[in-house]
Amino acid sequence: MHRAIGGATGEALSLQRRSELAIYRGQMDRARGLLDEALDVARQSDVGFHLLDRIYGTRIAMATQPDAALGVLEEAEANVRGPLESCPGCRITFAIPATIAAARAHELDLAASHQQQSEYLANVVMKLPAWYASLHEAQAHIERATGRVAAARAGFAAAAREFHACGHALDAARCRELAG
Incomplete structure (x- = not known):
């Protein structure tokens, strides 16, 4: 429905949420495709920056191997920067998976940095x-x-x-x- 009315933000969010369902069902290839499409659509939207953290957070969470998750984390950090690409309220959807991915990869300084950000976002912004x-x-x-x-x-x-x-x-x- 979002696609039909030109609602890119709603479409990107729907694609991201559908990817979570695909992950739950064990359909990893489908989930990856949906996330790729969600990222493309979010980048076309005027308010897609609200979704970049969420999309990359889902990509990180779906990576089963610690090195793969860390690779997605590094990609996200390179591609999502500043206030035009990230939203303080939405950032927690990236910060929590980033903390977990860094910890699983035994990158403890990186994990601590994301954990500190997660604590601020949870305790001050999201509550x-x-x-x-x-x-x-x-x-x-x-x-x-x-x-x-x-x-x-x-x-x-x-x-x-x-x-x-x-x-x-x-x-x-x-x-x-x-x-x-």
Whole structure:
């Protein structure tokens, strides 16, 4: 419908959300195609900058290998810069996956930098329960990367409880599994 009325921003967001569904269904090639299309459409929109962080955040999150996720993170950092390409409210959709990707790749300084940004965005800009849960999950990934297994498990368990409380069943299940 967005395409039919020339609503590029809505179209790009719909494509990005459809990619998340494809990821959930294990259709990674389809998800990649949808994200590529979402990125192209977002760049054509006057307000597409709201979506670049979200699209790249989804690309990072779908990468199963730490090196691949780090590669997408580096690509995103090279391609999304400044206030004309990023929105403070939307930036958290990139910062959380970036923190997790950097931690999984054992790039701890990079993870700490993105975690600091995530904390600011969650606590000052967004202030929503699901982002607080996301912060716990991201911190747990950092704890695991630094060898603090008990702290990581506790962080994943806290994230699972918080995601569950806000109705994010898939996120809660993922964190319960990570808590072991």
